[in-house]
Structure formats: C-alpha cells, structure tokens
Amino acid sequence: MSDFNPTILAFCCNWCSYAGADLAGVSRLQMPPNVHVIRVMCSASVKPEYVFKALSQGIDGVLVLGCHIGDCHYLTGNHRTAKRFPLAQKILGEIGLDERRLRLDWVSAAEGEKFQQVITEFVAEIKKLGPNPLREVRP
Amino acid sequence: MPRIGVFICHCGHNIAATVDVEKVVQFARTLPNVVFSSHNLYSCSEEGLAAIRKGIEENKLDRVVVAACTPRTHEPLFRRNCERAGVNKYLFEFVNIREHCSWIHAKEPEAATKKAMNLVAMGVAKAALLQPQTEGESNVIPVALVIGGGIAGLAAASALVSQGIETHIVEKESALGGMLREVHVIGPDMVDSRTLIDEYVKALERSPKAHIHLSSKISDLSGFIGNFEATISDGRCDEKVKVGTIIVATGGRELVPASGEFGYGSLTNVITQLELERRLARGEIPKSAVFIQCVGCRQPGREFCSRICCNASIKNAIRMLRAEPDASVSLLHRDIMSYGTAAERAYREASERGVNFIRFGLDRPPVVRQDGNRLTVAVFDENLEQELRIDTDLVVLATPIVPVEDVKELAKLLKVPIDRHGFFLEAHVKLRPVEFATEGIFICGSARWPSSVSECIAQGLAAATKASIPIREGRVIIEPITAYSDPEKCIACGNCVLACPYEAIEIVLFDGKRKAKVNEAKCKGCGNCVAACHNDAMEQKGFDTRQLGAMIDALIKSALEVSQ
Amino acid sequence: MNELGRRLAEIAFTELKADYLLTTSREHGNVGPVFASRDEDLGEVTFDVPYQLVKILSRIYPWIPQGKIAIVARRCDEKALNELIKRGLFDAARIVLIGLACDAEQIAKCRCSDPAPSRVHFGTPNKGVEFDELAVRLQSMSHEERLNYWIGQFRKCNKCFGCTTNCPVCFCDDCVLEERTYVAEKGIPPGLAFHLVRAFHMADKCVECGECERSCPGDIPLLTLRKTVLKDMKELFGFSPGDQNSVSPLLTTLEGEPLEGDDDVC
Numbered sequence: 001m002s003d004f005n006p007t008i009l010a011f012c013c014n015w016c017s018y019a020g021a022d023l024a025g026v027s028r029l030q031m032p033p034n035v036h037v038i039r040v041m042c043s044a045s046v047k048p049e050y051v052f053k054a055l056s057q058g059i060d061g062v063l064v065l066g067c068h069i070g071d072c073h074y075l076t077g078n079h080r081t082a083k084r085f086p087l088a089q090k091i092l093g094e095i096g097l098d099e100r101r102l103r104l105d106w107v108s109a110a111e112g113e114k115f116q117q118v119i120t121e122f123v124a125e126i127k128k129l130g131p132n133p134l135r136e137v138r139p
Numbered sequence: 140m141p142r143i144g145v146f147i148c149h150c151g152h153n154i155a156a157t158v159d160v161e162k163v164v165q166f167a168r169t170l171p172n173v174v175f176s177s178h179n180l181y182s183c184s185e186e187g188l189a190a191i192r193k194g195i196e197e198n199k200l201d202r203v204v205v206a207a208c209t210p211r212t213h214e215p216l217f218r219r220n221c222e223r224a225g226v227n228k229y230l231f232e233f234v235n236i237r238e239h240c241s242w243i244h245a246k247e248p249e250a251a252t253k254k255a256m257n258l259v260a261m262g263v264a265k266a267a268l269l270q271p272q273t274e275g276e277s278n279v280i281p282v283a284l285v286i287g288g289g290i291a292g293l294a295a296a297s298a299l300v301s302q303g304i305e306t307h308i309v310e311k312e313s314a315l316g317g318m319l320r321e322v323h324v325i326g327p328d329m330v331d332s333r334t335l336i337d338e339y340v341k342a343l344e345r346s347p348k349a350h351i352h353l354s355s356k357i358s359d360l361s362g363f364i365g366n367f368e369a370t371i372s373d374g375r376c377d378e379k380v381k382v383g384t385i386i387v388a389t390g391g392r393e394l395v396p397a398s399g400e401f402g403y404g405s406l407t408n409v410i411t412q413l414e415l416e417r418r419l420a421r422g423e424i425p426k427s428a429v430f431i432q433c434v435g436c437r438q439p440g441r442e443f444c445s446r447i448c449c450n451a452s453i454k455n456a457i458r459m460l461r462a463e464p465d466a467s468v469s470l471l472h473r474d475i476m477s478y479g480t481a482a483e484r485a486y487r488e489a490s491e492r493g494v495n496f497i498r499f500g501l502d503r504p505p506v507v508r509q510d511g512n513r514l515t516v517a518v519f520d521e522n523l524e525q526e527l528r529i530d531t532d533l534v535v536l537a538t539p540i541v542p543v544e545d546v547k548e549l550a551k552l553l554k555v556p557i558d559r560h561g562f563f564l565e566a567h568v569k570l571r572p573v574e575f576a577t578e579g580i581f582i583c584g585s586a587r588w589p590s591s592v593s594e595c596i597a598q599g600l601a602a603a604t605k606a607s608i609p610i611r612e613g614r615v616i617i618e619p620i621t622a623y624s625d626p627e628k629c630i631a632c633g634n635c636v637l638a639c640p641y642e643a644i645e646i647v648l649f650d651g652k653r654k655a656k657v658n659e660a661k662c663k664g665c666g667n668c669v670a671a672c673h674n675d676a677m678e679q680k681g682f683d684t685r686q687l688g689a690m691i692d693a694l695i696k697s698a699l700e701v702s703q
Numbered sequence: 704m705n706e707l708g709r710r711l712a713e714i715a716f717t718e719l720k721a722d723y724l725l726t727t728s729r730e731h732g733n734v735g736p737v738f739a740s741r742d743e744d745l746g747e748v749t750f751d752v753p754y755q756l757v758k759i760l761s762r763i764y765p766w767i768p769q770g771k772i773a774i775v776a777r778r779c780d781e782k783a784l785n786e787l788i789k790r791g792l793f794d795a796a797r798i799v800l801i802g803l804a805c806d807a808e809q810i811a812k813c814r815c816s817d818p819a820p821s822r823v824h825f826g827t828p829n830k831g832v833e834f835d836e837l838a839v840r841l842q843s844m845s846h847e848e849r850l851n852y853w854i855g856q857f858r859k860c861n862k863c864f865g866c867t868t869n870c871p872v873c874f875c876d877d878c879v880l881e882e883r884t885y886v887a888e889k890g891i892p893p894g895l896a897f898h899l900v901r902a903f904h905m906a907d908k909c910v911e912c913g914e915c916e917r918s919c920p921g922d923i924p925l926l927t928l929r930k931t932v933l934k935d936m937k938e939l940f941g942f943s944p945g946d947q948n949s950v951s952p953l954l955t956t957l958e959g960e961p962l963e964g965d966d967d968v969c
Contacts, residue, residue, distance in 0.1 A: 005250075007694070007695075007698040007699055009691065009694060014211070018211070019211060021238065021239055022209045022211060022235075022238040022239075024238075024243060025209070025237065025238025025239055025242040025243050026238060026242070028242055028243070028245065029243060030243055030244065030245060030246065031243050031244070032244075033240075033243075033244040033247055033250040033251055033253075033254045034254075036254065036257055036258055036261065036694055036698075037235070037239055037258075038261070038687060038690055038691075039210065039235075040666065040682060040687075041620060041664055041665055041666055041679075041682065042665040042666055042667065044638070044665055044666065044667040044670055045665060045666025045667060045669050045670050045679060045682060046670060047669065047670045047684065048670075048900075048903050049684075049879070049884075049885045049896075049900050049903070050687060050688070050691060050885075052885065052895070052896045052899035052900050052903070053688065053691055053884075053885040053886075053887065053896045054691050054695075055895075055896075055899075056887075056894045056895040056896035056899065057691070057692075057695050057887055057894065057896070058695060058699050059691070059694070059695065059699075069957065072640075073665075074640050074641075074663055074665035074667065075556070075576055075640035075641070076640045076956045076957075077640055077665045077667050079955070079956040079957045080638055080667055080670065080671070080953065080954065080955075080956075082957060083939075083940070083952055083953050083955075083957075084670065084953055086939055087903070087906055087935065087936065087939060087953065088903060090932070090935035090939065091899060091902045091903055091906070091932055091935070092899070093846075094841075094849075094902070094928065094931045094932060094935070095849070095850065095853050095895065095898070095899060095902075095928075096844075096846050096847070096848070096849030096850025096851070096852065096853055096854075097846070097850060097895075098846050116243075133847070133850060134894075134895060135699065627877075628875075628876070628877050630792070630874050630875055630876065631790075631791060631792075632790045632791075632792070632874060633790050633791055634951075634954060637950060637951075637954035637955070638954050646791065653791060671953070671954060673875055673879060673904050674875040674877055674878060674879040675879050675882070675884065684884055685884055688883075688884040688885065692887065
C-alpha cells in the first residue's frame with residue numbers, strides 16, 4: 001500500500017480552476033504528481049459519464065473543479081455541476097465504489113493555494129482508499 | 140490517417156530542469172498517429188515557431204501538439220503559427236507541462252517526466268480526433284438603443300450620437316430627465332439640474348441621429364448582439380426597430396416610506412426628500428427641520444446603503460441654512476457617507492452652519508410624534524448616550540433609491556439577471572463593469588446600483604463607449620467552440636434547452652420532426668447542454684465527447700498499463 | 704371479446720370519447736398489447752400481467768397523427784406518461800388515462816411504494832410497501848461486499864438491451880451505451896460504466912415499473928438498484944419522478960429556477 005501511486009484525473013474549467021492551477025504553478029506550489037488535468041470550458045460540460053468511464057476502467061480517483069457558485073463565467077453553469085456530481089457520488093456508493101473517489105470542489109482563478117490543498121488532500125485520500133478495485137476487473 | 144507532430148518545449152530551464160525532455164520526445168514518437176516529434180528551447184520564440192513550421196512542412200503534418208506552458212497565454216500564438224504553415228488553427232492541441240507539471244513537481248523529476256508523458260499521450264489522443272474549424276462571423280446593425288432617458292441614459296445617448304451612431308432613446312415619462320427633474324439642485328456644487336438636463340436634451344434634439352421616444356416602453360425584445368429587434372410601444376402604436384447594441388439606463392425611484400413609518404402619511408409635515416425638493420423649489424423654506432436618514436434601508440430585508448441620501452440631505456440642509464441662517468436643522472443618521480472631497484467639504488459646511496448631526500442605532504430608531512401643530516422627534520444619541528427631544532416644523536425622511544416597478548418585466552425581456560432587490564447584475568464588478576454577461580447589452584446608472592449624478596454620467600459614457608465598439612467593428616467573431624446537435628440522434632427531450640444558461644437552444648421542426656437547434660450567435664460554448672444530453676446528440680466543437688473519452692483512454696494506457 | 708373488454712370499450716370510447724384504445728389481452732395463452740379503434744374486437748382483455756404499454760405507445764405514437772388515445776395505465780404508467788409529456792414527447796391533450804390499480808400480489812412483486820393511480824377505473828387501490836429486502840441488505844453491506852455483489856450480478860449481463868428497450872422512460876433511439884465512448888469493452892459482459900451510466904440517466908425519470916428487472920434474462924435485480932438511486936434523489940433534492948410539472952433538479956439552478964441568475968431572478 002505504501003508504494004501505491006494513484007492515477008488521478010481532474011477536469012478543470014478554463015476560467016477558474018484551470019487558471020487557479022496555473023497560478024499554483026506560477027507560484028511554484030509543490031504537490032504530488034498523480035493528477036492529470038483535462039481542460040474544459042466550464043465544469044458544467046463535464047459529463048458524469050466520463051467519471052463512470054474512468055473509474056470503471058481503473059482510474060483511482062476523479063476531481064471535478066469549477067468556479068465558485070455565483071462566479072461561473074457562464075452564469076449558472078456550475079449550478080448544474082453542483083447537482084450532477086453529488087448524485088454521481090451516490091450512485092458510485094450504491095454500486096459499492098467509494099464515493100470519495102469522486103470529488104467536486106470549487107477553485108477560483110485567484111486560489112492557487114486552494115488548488116494545491118485540494119490536490120494534496122485528494123491524493124492522500126485516494127492513497128488511503130487504495131487502488132481502484134476495478135483495476136483487476138478490466139477485460 | 141492523421142499525421143501528428145509533437146513538439147516538447149524546454150522553456151529554458153523551466154521545464155527541462157525537472158522533466159527529461161528527450162525521454163518525452165522519444166515516448167511521443169511511440170504514440171499512435173505521431174509521425175514526428177522534436178523539442179525546442181523556447182517554442183514561443185521566433186526560432187521555436189520557425190522550427191515548428193519547418194517540422195510541419197517537412198513531415199506533412201496535419202495536426203500539431205505543443206507541450207509547453209499554459210494555453211491560457213500562448214494558444215493564440217501557436218494557433219496562428221499553424222495557420223502560417225498551412226494547418227487549420229483548430230487542429231492544434233496544447234499540453235501544459237510547465238504550470239501543471241515541471242513547476243509543481245520540482246523535487247520529483249522521475250515522476251514529473253512520467254506525468255509529462257501521460258499528459259502528452261492525452262494531448263495526442265485528442266489531437267487525432269480534432270476537426271478543422273472556421274470562425275463564424277455575425278454582422279452588427281449600426282444602431283443603438285438606450286432604454287431610459289434619465290441622466291445616465293442622456294449621457295450615454297449623447298455620447299453615442301456624437302460619434303455619429305444612430306440611437307433610439309426610449310423614455311416612459313412624457314419628458315426626458317428622469318428622477319433628476321424632481322431634484323432641482325444637485326449637490327455638492329449646487330448645480331441647477333434643469334440646465335444640466337437641457338444641455339443634453341438640446342444636443343439630442345438637434346441631432347438627426349437621435350430618435351427620442353417619449354411616453355414609451357419596450358414591449359418586446361428578441362435577438363442577440365448585433366441583431367436585436369425591439370418593439371417600442373407608446374400605448375397607441377408599436378414601432379419595431381432593429382439595433383446592434385442596447386444600453387439599460389432605467390434608473391430608480393425614491394422608496395416611499397411605509398404608511399405610519401416615522402409618522403409618514405399619518406402626521407402632517409412628515410415628508411420624503413423629493414417632497415422637500417419640491418417645497419424648496421417653491422421657495423418654502425422651513426424654519427426648522429429634522430432629517431432622518433436610512434429610512435427603509437440598511438436593515439433586514441433591504442440591507443444596502445443607497446449612497447446618495449446623506450449627501451442629498453446635507454445639500455438640502457445647506458440650502459435651507461443659506462436661505463434661512465437661523466433655521467434649526469438636525470440630521471439623524473447611522474453613518475454619514477460623504478465620500479470624496481467635495482462631499483466631505485459640504486459635510487463640514489453643514490456642520491459649521493449649525494446642522495446638528497446625531498447618530499442613532501438601528502435597534503433604537505427615533506420616534507416622531509405630533510405636538511400641537513408641530514412635531515417632536517425623540518432620539519437616543521449614541522455618542523452622548525442620552526435621549527434627546529427635538530421640536531421641529533418638518534421631518535424629512537431620506538429613503539433609498541430602489542429599482543423601478545416594472546424592472547422584472549424588462550429583465551425578463553432582455554434575459555438579464557437582477558438581484559433580489561431588483562438591481563441589474565453586471566457581468567463582473569471589476570473585470571467587466573457596465574456590461575451584462577450577455578453580449579451586446581450594457582447597464583449604467585441607478586438601475587445598476589444607486590448612483591450620484593456624476594457617477595451616472597460617468598457610467599453612461601462608459602456604457603456608450605463599450606456599446607459603440609461592436610458597431611464600429613461592424614462584426615462579431617464567433618469562436619468555434621459552440622455546441623451543435625446531431626438531428627439523427629436528437630430526441631428533443633429538452634434537457635439541453637433547460638441546461639443552457641443563455642436560452643440559446645430551441646426545439647424546432649426539422650424534416651417534420653422535433654429536434655434541438657443551437658443558435659450559434661447566442662451560444663457561448665460552455666458545454667452545459669452536452670453534459671445534459673443523454674446520447675451525445677449534442678456536442679461541443681473542440682471538446683467532443685469522443686475526444687475527451689480518448690484522452691481518458693490514453694491516460695489509462697499510459698499510466699496504468701505501462702506500469703505493469 | 705370478454706366482459707372486461709366490453710366495460711373497457713365503454714369507458715374508453717363512450718365515456719372518455721377516445722378514438723383509440725391501448726390495452727393488453729390474452730391470445731394463444733400469451734399476454735400482448737392491443738391497439739384498437741371504436742367497435743373493434745378487443746379479444747380476451749386481461750390486466751393480470753404487467754406489460755409496458757407506455758413503451759408501446761411511444762413506438763406507435765409517431766404513426767398516429769391525430770385523435771385521442773386511451774391507455775390502460777397503472778400508477779407507474781401514469782408517472783411515465785408524465786415524464787414523457789413534460790419532455791414534449793407526447794401531447795397531453797391527446798392522451799386519456801384509464802386508471803388501473805394493482806393488486807397486493809403485484810405490489811409485493813414490484814416492492815411498489817406508490818401503486819394508486821390518480822383516477823381508478825379498474826381494481827381497488829391498495830397501499831404501497833416501503834420495503835425492498837435486497838435494498839436493506841445492500842445498505843448494511845460494506846463497500847467491498849456491495850461492490851462484489853454487483854460485480855457478480857453484472858457479470859451476467861450480455862448486453863441484450865432488454866432493460867433499455869422495454870423501459871418506458873428510456874427514450875433515445877440510438878443508445879449511447881452501444882457506442883465505445885463510455886463503455887470501453889467490445890464484448891460481454893460490459894464494464895460497470897454501462898450500469899453506472901444507465902443508473903445516472905434513469906435517476907430523474909425512473910418510475911419503478913420494474914420492467915427492466917422483469918426483462919433481464921440474467922435476473923439482475925435492476926429494480927432494487929433503481930430504487931436505491933431514487934431514494935438518493937429524494938434525499939439530495941427532495942425530488943421524485945412522475946409529476947408533469949416538476950423539472951428535473953439536474954437541469955435547474957440551485958434555487959430551482961430553470962433559467963439564469965444567482966440571487967432571485969426573474
């Protein structure tokens with residue numbers, strides 16, 4: 001377990017969380033190298049289907065990071081995000097996958113430190129949860 | 140078969156100090172569809188860009204992946220570079236291995252290199268599925284519409300008209316000037332409001348570019364930036380006008396105190412600020428007056444401060460005392476908002492002229508009673524910690540500016556947001572002031588937030604400047620990241636229509652069947668509709684579900700399978 | 704036609720003035736749908752066997768450009784129709800419901816919590832049951848046990864698509880689960896993504912008719928899974944599918960408004 005190196009996917013929105021991640025980089029805030037970012041325009045465009053796909057194929061954890069509620073560049077985009085992912089988490093739980101493998105959080109363009117904190121926390125959490133049990137089930 | 144070229148950037152030491160660039164270059168060559176991979180010291184330099192162009196030409200590349208810094212800075216630069224070499228701008232993918240990799244994993248070069256390889260694999264997978272795109276363009280009707288003929292609207296309209304832009308001004312009253320017509324003297328410089336209004340109105344009336352519609356309202360509105368259609372109704376007939384941009388300057392109104400509040404409506408000589416303005420204009424200067432500030436605001440339900448009432452009361456107190464030096468004036472307040480040097484000077488002058496400033500608390504408001512044919516005001520002075528009793532002829536209630544009654548209707552027509560008080564919400568207080576998130580519509584004056592006359596004028600001019608830009612350019616660029624629906628797959632379940640924050644999607648008849656259709660000019664490319672669509676009938680250009688799916692597959696292959 | 708059929712025809716064509724009737728009848732020992740106009744023989748009408756008539760209606764509706772259609776509907780059918788009507792897939796003015804109340808035996812089989820239609824023409828309304836034995840057992844399992852249970856169940860899946868084909872609120876003609884975008888596996892069994900995506904798509908529209916479970920040749924307890932997700936929807940959003948006027952919470956803003964705004968908006 002101590003040499004378990006999780007593979008984690010993160011969806012970041014162009015206007016807030018991706019910019020926040022950039023800021024963390026510019027500020028040289030160090031964090032574990034397990035998270036791979038896919039850039040989207042808005043967190044609301046992230047389909048829960050991507051999360052289900054990733055987790056059922058062995059990815060250890062998925063992060064969805066959007067703008068704070070009220071600050072979405074696309075007005076109320078992140079309102080839908082805020083509804084979809086708690087439901088996706090519940091469904092993961094009903095199947096028996098740990099809900100904590102999916103995390104939704106809000107990071108603004110000015111929050112480089114929050115980005116670092118979220119990444120560090122999430123990687124630590126996934127390390128504790130262990131490898132995705134579905135890694136072995138993949139055909 | 141796509142021919143992908145991958146260019147890894149050293150960015151001097153910024154990437155190369157942590158990431159083994161050579162290893163990533165070798166790895167990239169093994170990826171599907173990659174026919175060429177190389178590295179540059181500084182990809183964004185002239186040398187680097189030229190090297191990329193050379194790579195494209197020599198290897199007949201039709202897609203380019205650059206792994207370097209963040210797309211948020213240099214994506215346009217690299218896109219243009221591709222175009223120069225004959226590759227469509229949108230067949231380019233940017234992989235971030237600096238801000239998101241080398242800079243944040245500085246002490247773990249091996250892991251950082253592995254992650255960079257994973258990220259490049261993801262970028263290559265997306266690039267393979269990218270489609271060439273053309274930027275859309277939409278025309279702009281060179282006409283502006285200003286809704287509201289108060290001081291903000293007048294300033295905006297004059298600015299537009301002086302640039303030679305045809306402008307419609309729609310005012311619901313029978314004369315221009317708005318609330319300012321009821322305020323005869325503008326503080327703190329005691330400018331005559333009539334003169335100010337007349338200056339603007341005459342300029343407009345003289346100009347052939349200005350179309351003034353009095354006693355009129357907007358009864359219908361449709362369209363989007365560059366192509367709005369508004370219906371102006373004056374009660375008898377409707378006029379449809381086509382405009383390119385719209386400025387909302389509908390202002391506000393003085394809140395009428397609740398019946399009985401501080402004796403309003405039940406006691407005589409308890410009046411509002413505007414009622415005082417009328418009396419002063421008629422020459423009826425009272426011998427004594429008590430102003431009560433923050434009536435109906437800065438309290439639960441209406442927490443905001445209306446900014447101008449303190450200065451208005453101070454101005455009127457000074458007017459009274461200049462005319463009647465022995466008048467007895469008290470001003471009961473919870474704070475004095477006399478911001479700026481001129482207002483601060485006026486505050487001082489009022490004090491020197493003998494105005495009694497008394498602070499009270501929200502929890503202990505003053506009490507106004509009839510006392511014969513005069514009034515008595517009892518107030519607990521917070522500074523003296525003492526109950527005071529003031530006898531007076533007149534009590535003036537300073538109430539806040541609140542939005543006009545039909546603001547909800549207008550907001551609905553324009554599809555722009557209002558806050559719970561009814562003030563319009565601009566796109567961003569600092570980054571995008573005086574404009575709505577909806578492109579082509581702008582906001583100024585007290586409709587946005589209670590503002591002083593000079594602030595209204597400044598905002599009106601700002602809004603006019605912004606509103607003139609699309610008209611000057613003559614066209615609006617539509618970035619090809621819009622959504623589109625495949626009529627073969629679409630069931631018209633309506634999920635996308637509900638999910639779209641811009642109401643840019645409609646269900647229309649296509650070959651007799653109901654299908655979703657995206658209005659490209661309204662679509663802002665957020666992709667909410669794509670997430671709402673169950674069967675991927677709706678896709679977003681540049682963020683296709685198959686592209687993102689392929690990125691996930693590539694990550695799994697690169698990170699999970701290689702490690703076994 | 705039998706007495707039940709005659710009574711049904713009377714209600715549909717005389718009382719409710721419909722032009723067509725959709726119901727079920729027994730022929731050659733099997734129960735199947737019957738779509739008839741006035742004066743046609745309905746055959747041996749029976750309500751004994753649950754049959755997804757709303758799905759049948761979806762299939763034939765595009766071919767019936769006008770006229771009122773009466774449909775024998777249990778409570779789940781009524782809810783399914785509401786979900787489809789609010790999506791514009793049916794014109795409410797053209798559909799009339801003949802309410803069928805399920806008997807206690809059927810209610811127990813479906814573990815149905817909401818069995819009484821708004822208007823009952825046939826059967827006596829019974830109370831629902833709140834108890835799904837498997838759901839309770841799953842609830843008490845650890846994550847690992849639960850996952851093993853479902854992996855075991857889903858191993859039986861052979862992508863027959865019976866569940867999607869017969870589900871009344873599953874309305875896509877081209878199912879995304881047939882593509883490779885989210886379900887990576889070409890063969891059978893499909894990976895968990897298949898079932899997770901289905902569960903998500905059904906969350907705001909499943910009416911617990913149980914057809915998926917009845918259709919599954921692998922006897923996978925799909926109805927139980929649906930019920931657990933619906934319980935989660937109720938907890939998260941206070942939302943249950945089946946009402947013509949409610950918008951799915953997945954598509955509204957946090958305040959429940961279907962369109963724009965952070966604070967109160969028009």
